[in-house]
Amino acid sequence: MNEREHRVPEPRRRFEEPGTSAEDDVLLVADGLVMDFPGTRAVDGVSLSVRRGTTFGLVGESGCGKSTLTSLLLGLLRPTAGTVRFRGTELTGLGGRELRRLRAHMQVVLQDPVGSLNRRKTVGQIIGLPLAVHGAGDATARRARVAELLELVGLPTSYASRRPAELSGGQCQRVSIARAIALHPDLVVLDEAVSAIDVATQAQILNLLRSLQTELGLTYLFVSHDLAVVRYMAPEIAVMHRGRIVEQAPREDLFASPREEYTRTLIEAIPRVPSREATP
């Protein structure tokens, strides 16, 4: 590997320089995405765009095609039709090495907080792995970065020597988040990231994600079946049903005047208990 391949992605620009166009503002664009599996069209003509520094919410029931769409957007699946552009580069057609390099700028936090961490490794090794893979400094510099990341996600630095089994679900999810932001990604895909966590801890993790976004200028694609959680996180929400985006609107408009019957059903399904999380 040459030196360029070891390069750690630069931290993203926190603010757009004057004169940058609206196009520069768009980080991720999907156009006419289709994904067929034998006997099923899992994604059926999805187009969307995600602006830098914002949270784009994607909501839909289990089986509607969210995970397939997420895999397409991350370049993990090749679409049957359609394109994905990330940072201005079209993913389809990229070679393995180019795709891996681009993917360092897009990270994922998955649903299962404990299962998505290697139980045999320490927290320090888990968070340090992307740094080691991308040659981010020597061992001492990487240890310092791990400590910094632990602090960023609200865990004591001493947790670097613990293993996932010694942590709660919420703490494991903080470790997953620290690992995801280690390389200063532009985009973090949060795929049902709080769905397996108890409600009280969910609120803490959501608030952590929001403050990290402000601090680090991150862009989130927030995917969940839970519209209340998506409402808390995302100013722009797309509703997915049977492989299609049936409605997309700013959060306030979606709740005030949903156009689709399906969206109304999702809104009506939100429990009517007064909840702090439901107020942005």
Ligand SMILES: Nc1ncnc2c1ncn2[C@@H]1O[C@H](COP(=O)(O)OP(=O)(O)OP(=O)(O)O)[C@@H](O)[C@H]1O
């Ligand atoms: N590898 C595959 N082979 C065949 N069918 C698949 C495959 N992956 C997904 N599907 C089908 O595509 C449809 C969408 O699945 P997908 O997992 O994307 O939905 P989802 O909204 O993410 O649901 P969940 O939250 O339950 O994962 C489903 O009908 C599923 O059975």
